[in-house]
Amino acid sequence: MTAIDELHERLEGLGLTAVDARLEALLEGAAKAEPAYADFLLDVVGAEADARRQRYLKTRLQLAHLPYVKTFEQFDFDFQPSLDERQIQELRTLRFVHEASNVIFLGPPGVGKTHLSVALAEAAIQAGFGAYFITAHDLIADLSKAIREGRLQRRMRIYLAPKVLIVDEMGYLPLDELGATIFFQLVSARYERGSIILTSNKSYADWGSIFSDPIIATAILDRLLHHSTTVNIRGESFRLKERRRAGLLSRPEEQREERPAVDAADAAGSLGKSKRSRR
Ligand SMILES: Nc1ncnc2c1ncn2[C@@H]1O[C@H](COP(=O)(O)OP(=O)(O)O)[C@@H](O)[C@H]1O
Numbered sequence: 001m002t003a004i005d006e007l008h009e010r011l012e013g014l015g016l017t018a019v020d021a022r023l024e025a026l027l028e029g030a031a032k033a034e035p036a037y038a039d040f041l042l043d044v045v046g047a048e049a050d051a052r053r054q055r056y057l058k059t060r061l062q063l064a065h066l067p068y069v070k071t072f073e074q075f076d077f078d079f080q081p082s083l084d085e086r087q088i089q090e091l092r093t094l095r096f097v098h099e100a101s102n103v104i105f106l107g108p109p110g111v112g113k114t115h116l117s118v119a120l121a122e123a124a125i126q127a128g129f130g131a132y133f134i135t136a137h138d139l140i141a142d143l144s145k146a147i148r149e150g151r152l153q154r155r156m157r158i159y160l161a162p163k164v165l166i167v168d169e170m171g172y173l174p175l176d177e178l179g180a181t182i183f184f185q186l187v188s189a190r191y192e193r194g195s196i197i198l199t200s201n202k203s204y205a206d207w208g209s210i211f212s213d214p215i216i217a218t219a220i221l222d223r224l225l226h227h228s229t230t231v232n233i234r235g236e237s238f239r240l241k242e243r244r245r246a247g248l249l250s251r252p253e254e255q256r257e258e259r260p261a262v263d264a265a266d267a268a269g270s271l272g273k274s275k276r277s278r279r
Protein backbone atom coordinates (compact mmCIF):
# COMPACT_ATOMS: atom_id res chain seq x y z
CA MET A 1 0.00 0.00 0.00
CA THR A 2 1.44 3.37 -1.01
CA ALA A 3 1.39 6.39 1.27
CA ILE A 4 -1.27 7.91 -1.00
CA ASP A 5 -3.46 4.82 -0.68
CA GLU A 6 -3.11 4.89 3.07
CA LEU A 7 -3.88 8.60 3.16
CA HIS A 8 -7.09 8.01 1.20
CA GLU A 9 -8.07 5.26 3.59
CA ARG A 10 -7.42 7.35 6.66
CA LEU A 11 -9.08 10.47 5.29
CA GLU A 12 -12.15 8.42 4.46
CA GLY A 13 -12.10 6.88 7.92
CA LEU A 14 -11.99 10.32 9.47
CA GLY A 15 -14.81 11.55 7.22
CA LEU A 16 -12.56 14.21 5.63
CA THR A 17 -14.26 13.71 2.29
CA ALA A 18 -13.28 17.01 0.66
CA VAL A 19 -9.55 16.48 1.25
CA ASP A 20 -9.95 12.83 0.25
CA ALA A 21 -11.46 13.89 -3.07
CA ARG A 22 -8.85 16.58 -3.73
CA LEU A 23 -5.78 14.84 -2.33
CA GLU A 24 -3.92 14.38 -5.63
CA ALA A 25 -4.63 17.94 -6.73
CA LEU A 26 -3.51 19.32 -3.37
CA LEU A 27 -0.28 17.32 -3.47
CA GLU A 28 0.43 18.27 -7.08
CA GLY A 29 -0.18 21.93 -6.33
CA ALA A 30 2.16 21.75 -3.36
CA ALA A 31 4.86 20.01 -5.41
CA LYS A 32 4.71 22.85 -7.93
CA ALA A 33 4.34 25.87 -5.66
CA GLU A 34 6.44 24.51 -2.79
CA PRO A 35 4.57 26.39 -0.09
CA ALA A 36 5.74 26.56 3.53
CA TYR A 37 4.56 23.56 5.57
CA ALA A 38 2.10 25.67 7.51
CA ASP A 39 0.62 27.14 4.31
CA PHE A 40 0.18 23.69 2.85
CA LEU A 41 -1.57 22.48 5.98
CA LEU A 42 -3.75 25.57 5.88
CA ASP A 43 -4.78 24.70 2.29
CA VAL A 44 -5.67 21.17 3.35
CA VAL A 45 -7.64 22.17 6.45
CA GLY A 46 -9.25 25.05 4.55
CA ALA A 47 -10.46 22.72 1.77
CA GLU A 48 -12.28 20.56 4.32
CA ALA A 49 -13.66 23.52 6.26
CA ASP A 50 -14.99 25.22 3.10
CA ALA A 51 -16.69 22.03 1.96
CA ARG A 52 -18.30 21.58 5.37
CA ARG A 53 -19.59 25.12 5.35
CA GLN A 54 -21.08 24.60 1.89
CA ARG A 55 -22.79 21.39 3.03
CA TYR A 56 -24.08 23.08 6.16
CA LEU A 57 -25.46 26.04 4.18
CA LYS A 58 -27.09 23.69 1.69
CA THR A 59 -28.83 21.83 4.51
CA ARG A 60 -29.94 25.07 6.12
CA LEU A 61 -31.30 26.26 2.76
CA GLN A 62 -33.22 23.03 2.28
CA LEU A 63 -34.62 23.23 5.80
CA ALA A 64 -35.83 26.77 5.09
CA HIS A 65 -38.34 25.57 2.46
CA LEU A 66 -37.82 28.62 0.30
CA PRO A 67 -40.13 28.58 -2.77
CA TYR A 68 -37.13 29.62 -4.88
CA VAL A 69 -33.70 31.06 -4.22
CA LYS A 70 -33.38 34.68 -5.34
CA THR A 71 -30.81 37.18 -4.24
CA PHE A 72 -30.51 40.95 -3.99
CA GLU A 73 -28.18 40.89 -6.99
CA GLN A 74 -31.08 39.56 -9.05
CA PHE A 75 -33.36 42.39 -7.96
CA ASP A 76 -33.70 45.35 -10.32
CA PHE A 77 -34.09 48.39 -8.09
CA ASP A 78 -34.50 50.69 -11.09
CA PHE A 79 -37.70 48.90 -11.96
CA GLN A 80 -39.19 49.70 -8.54
CA PRO A 81 -38.43 53.38 -7.87
CA SER A 82 -40.89 53.54 -4.95
CA LEU A 83 -38.51 51.28 -3.06
CA ASP A 84 -36.02 53.00 -0.79
CA GLU A 85 -32.80 51.22 -1.66
CA ARG A 86 -31.08 52.47 1.51
CA GLN A 87 -33.83 50.86 3.58
CA ILE A 88 -33.15 47.55 1.82
CA GLN A 89 -29.38 47.96 2.30
CA GLU A 90 -29.98 48.50 6.01
CA LEU A 91 -32.04 45.29 6.14
CA ARG A 92 -29.22 43.47 4.36
CA THR A 93 -26.95 44.20 7.32
CA LEU A 94 -29.24 41.77 9.21
CA ARG A 95 -29.30 44.04 12.21
CA PHE A 96 -33.03 43.29 12.39
CA VAL A 97 -32.22 39.61 12.92
CA HIS A 98 -29.83 40.37 15.77
CA GLU A 99 -32.49 42.62 17.31
CA ALA A 100 -35.32 40.11 16.71
CA SER A 101 -37.31 42.82 15.00
CA ASN A 102 -39.73 42.24 12.14
CA VAL A 103 -39.87 43.21 8.48
CA ILE A 104 -43.16 43.70 6.69
CA PHE A 105 -43.36 44.02 2.91
CA LEU A 106 -46.60 45.58 1.73
CA GLY A 107 -47.73 46.02 -1.84
CA PRO A 108 -49.77 44.67 -4.73
CA PRO A 109 -48.98 41.36 -6.44
CA GLY A 110 -45.79 40.95 -8.46
CA VAL A 111 -43.77 43.85 -7.02
CA GLY A 112 -41.08 41.68 -5.41
CA LYS A 113 -42.30 41.12 -1.85
CA THR A 114 -41.53 37.39 -1.89
CA HIS A 115 -38.30 37.92 -3.84
CA LEU A 116 -36.96 40.36 -1.24
CA SER A 117 -38.12 38.15 1.66
CA VAL A 118 -36.35 35.16 0.15
CA ALA A 119 -33.21 37.24 -0.47
CA LEU A 120 -33.20 38.33 3.18
CA ALA A 121 -33.69 34.74 4.31
CA GLU A 122 -30.83 33.61 2.09
CA ALA A 123 -28.57 36.31 3.53
CA ALA A 124 -29.57 35.30 7.06
CA ILE A 125 -28.76 31.66 6.31
CA GLN A 126 -25.36 32.66 4.87
CA ALA A 127 -24.74 34.49 8.13
CA GLY A 128 -25.49 31.32 10.09
CA PHE A 129 -29.09 31.91 11.17
CA GLY A 130 -31.91 29.45 10.73
CA ALA A 131 -34.83 30.46 8.53
CA TYR A 132 -38.20 28.96 7.64
CA PHE A 133 -40.58 30.00 4.87
CA ILE A 134 -44.31 29.28 4.82
CA THR A 135 -47.39 30.92 3.38
CA ALA A 136 -49.87 32.35 5.86
CA HIS A 137 -52.47 29.94 4.55
CA ASP A 138 -50.30 26.83 5.05
CA LEU A 139 -49.15 28.06 8.46
CA ILE A 140 -52.67 28.48 9.78
CA ALA A 141 -53.87 25.23 8.18
CA ASP A 142 -50.97 23.34 9.77
CA LEU A 143 -51.45 24.80 13.23
CA SER A 144 -55.25 24.39 13.10
CA LYS A 145 -54.71 20.72 12.34
CA ALA A 146 -52.24 20.50 15.22
CA ILE A 147 -54.86 21.94 17.58
CA ARG A 148 -57.44 19.37 16.48
CA GLU A 149 -54.89 16.64 17.10
CA GLY A 150 -53.92 18.07 20.48
CA ARG A 151 -50.29 18.76 19.62
CA LEU A 152 -50.22 22.51 19.09
CA GLN A 153 -47.30 23.21 21.43
CA ARG A 154 -45.08 20.62 19.78
CA ARG A 155 -45.96 21.78 16.29
CA MET A 156 -45.52 25.42 17.26
CA ARG A 157 -41.82 24.75 17.93
CA ILE A 158 -41.18 24.43 14.20
CA TYR A 159 -42.24 28.04 13.77
CA LEU A 160 -40.57 29.30 16.94
CA ALA A 161 -37.15 27.69 16.48
CA PRO A 162 -35.76 29.52 13.42
CA LYS A 163 -34.37 32.97 14.05
CA VAL A 164 -36.15 34.17 10.90
CA LEU A 165 -39.69 33.10 10.05
CA ILE A 166 -41.12 34.20 6.71
CA VAL A 167 -44.90 34.33 6.56
CA ASP A 168 -45.85 34.97 2.95
CA GLU A 169 -49.12 36.27 1.52
CA MET A 170 -50.92 37.35 4.64
CA GLY A 171 -54.31 38.69 3.69
CA TYR A 172 -55.05 36.95 0.42
CA LEU A 173 -57.52 34.83 2.34
CA PRO A 174 -59.31 35.98 5.49
CA LEU A 175 -58.66 34.01 8.66
CA ASP A 176 -61.43 32.66 10.85
CA GLU A 177 -61.46 33.22 14.60
CA LEU A 178 -59.32 30.17 15.33
CA GLY A 179 -56.82 31.17 12.63
CA ALA A 180 -56.58 34.68 14.05
CA THR A 181 -56.03 33.34 17.57
CA ILE A 182 -53.33 30.97 16.38
CA PHE A 183 -51.55 33.74 14.51
CA PHE A 184 -51.77 35.96 17.57
CA GLN A 185 -50.19 33.21 19.68
CA LEU A 186 -47.37 32.79 17.20
CA VAL A 187 -46.62 36.50 16.95
CA SER A 188 -46.72 36.80 20.76
CA ALA A 189 -44.41 33.82 21.23
CA ARG A 190 -41.84 35.18 18.76
CA TYR A 191 -42.11 38.72 20.07
CA GLU A 192 -38.61 40.05 20.90
CA ARG A 193 -37.21 36.53 20.41
CA GLY A 194 -37.08 35.99 16.67
CA SER A 195 -37.78 37.97 13.52
CA ILE A 196 -40.85 37.59 11.35
CA ILE A 197 -40.66 38.65 7.73
CA LEU A 198 -44.19 39.07 6.53
CA THR A 199 -45.61 39.94 3.14
CA SER A 200 -49.10 41.22 2.50
CA ASN A 201 -51.14 42.77 -0.28
CA LYS A 202 -53.30 44.52 2.32
CA SER A 203 -52.52 47.82 3.99
CA TYR A 204 -52.56 47.78 7.78
CA ALA A 205 -55.88 49.62 7.77
CA ASP A 206 -57.39 46.54 6.09
CA TRP A 207 -56.03 44.04 8.59
CA GLY A 208 -59.27 44.14 10.55
CA SER A 209 -60.91 42.40 7.59
CA ILE A 210 -58.17 39.75 7.36
CA PHE A 211 -58.75 38.70 10.95
CA SER A 212 -62.50 39.30 10.89
CA ASP A 213 -62.02 41.03 14.24
CA PRO A 214 -60.47 44.48 14.70
CA ILE A 215 -59.54 43.80 18.33
CA ILE A 216 -57.37 40.81 17.56
CA ALA A 217 -55.99 42.55 14.46
CA THR A 218 -54.91 45.44 16.68
CA ALA A 219 -53.34 43.10 19.23
CA ILE A 220 -51.41 41.32 16.46
CA LEU A 221 -50.26 44.53 14.80
CA ASP A 222 -49.30 45.95 18.17
CA ARG A 223 -46.73 43.20 18.79
CA LEU A 224 -45.73 42.75 15.17
CA LEU A 225 -44.98 46.43 14.63
CA HIS A 226 -43.45 47.35 17.98
CA HIS A 227 -39.96 46.55 16.65
CA SER A 228 -40.31 46.51 12.90
CA THR A 229 -39.50 47.93 9.50
CA THR A 230 -42.29 48.35 6.98
CA VAL A 231 -41.33 48.35 3.32
CA ASN A 232 -44.09 49.76 1.14
CA ILE A 233 -43.75 48.86 -2.51
CA ARG A 234 -46.04 50.83 -4.72
CA GLY A 235 -45.33 49.88 -8.23
CA GLU A 236 -46.01 47.84 -11.24
CA SER A 237 -45.95 44.07 -11.28
CA PHE A 238 -42.67 42.68 -12.58
CA ARG A 239 -44.53 39.70 -14.01
CA LEU A 240 -46.85 41.97 -15.99
CA LYS A 241 -43.88 43.92 -17.32
CA GLU A 242 -42.33 40.71 -18.57
CA ARG A 243 -45.57 39.59 -20.15
CA ARG A 244 -46.07 42.97 -21.75
CA ARG A 245 -42.57 42.83 -23.14
CA ALA A 246 -43.50 39.49 -24.66
CA GLY A 247 -46.43 41.25 -26.35
CA LEU A 248 -49.13 39.52 -24.33
CA LEU A 249 -50.46 42.71 -22.77
CA SER A 250 -50.82 46.09 -24.31
CA ARG A 251 -51.93 48.59 -21.70
CA PRO A 252 -49.50 49.60 -18.93
CA GLU A 253 -52.47 50.46 -16.70
CA GLU A 254 -53.58 46.82 -16.90
CA GLN A 255 -52.93 46.35 -13.25
CA ARG A 256 -53.33 48.95 -10.59
CA GLU A 257 -52.23 48.97 -7.02
CA GLU A 258 -55.12 47.66 -5.00
CA ARG A 259 -54.84 50.20 -2.26
CA PRO A 260 -51.94 52.28 -1.01
CA ALA A 261 -50.47 50.87 2.17
CA VAL A 262 -50.14 53.15 5.19
CA ASP A 263 -47.15 53.76 7.38
CA ALA A 264 -46.27 51.47 10.26
CA ALA A 265 -46.47 54.33 12.73
CA ASP A 266 -50.17 54.93 12.04
CA ALA A 267 -51.05 51.32 11.68
CA ALA A 268 -51.97 50.06 15.12
CA GLY A 269 -53.81 53.30 15.82
CA SER A 270 -55.83 53.07 12.64
CA LEU A 271 -57.52 49.95 13.93
CA GLY A 272 -58.61 51.42 17.20
CA LYS A 273 -56.81 51.59 20.47
CA SER A 274 -53.45 49.90 20.68
CA LYS A 275 -52.86 47.84 23.78
CA ARG A 276 -49.34 49.12 24.20
CA SER A 277 -50.33 52.73 23.86
CA ARG A 278 -52.63 52.37 26.85
CA ARG A 279 -49.79 51.40 29.14
N1 LIG B 1 -37.57 44.54 -9.20
C1 LIG B 1 -37.43 43.28 -9.59
N2 LIG B 1 -36.30 42.85 -10.19
C2 LIG B 1 -36.15 41.57 -10.60
N3 LIG B 1 -37.12 40.61 -10.48
C3 LIG B 1 -38.27 40.97 -9.90
C4 LIG B 1 -38.48 42.31 -9.39
N4 LIG B 1 -39.72 42.36 -8.85
C5 LIG B 1 -40.23 41.14 -8.98
N5 LIG B 1 -39.38 40.30 -9.62
C6 LIG B 1 -39.62 38.90 -10.00
O1 LIG B 1 -40.98 38.84 -10.41
C7 LIG B 1 -41.61 37.69 -9.88
C8 LIG B 1 -42.73 38.11 -8.92
O2 LIG B 1 -42.14 38.71 -7.77
P1 LIG B 1 -42.62 38.28 -6.31
O3 LIG B 1 -41.56 38.67 -5.35
O4 LIG B 1 -43.01 36.85 -6.30
O5 LIG B 1 -43.89 39.22 -6.17
P2 LIG B 1 -44.89 39.41 -4.94
O6 LIG B 1 -44.79 40.86 -4.57
O7 LIG B 1 -46.24 39.08 -5.49
O8 LIG B 1 -44.46 38.49 -3.85
C9 LIG B 1 -40.51 36.90 -9.20
O9 LIG B 1 -40.02 35.97 -10.11
C10 LIG B 1 -39.47 37.94 -8.88
O10 LIG B 1 -38.18 37.39 -8.82
Ligand SMILES: [Mg+2]
Nearest residue numbers: 113114168199
Ligand atom coordinates in the same frame (compact mmCIF):
# COMPACT_ATOMS: atom_id res chain seq x y z
MG1 LIG C 1 -45.41 36.79 -3.28
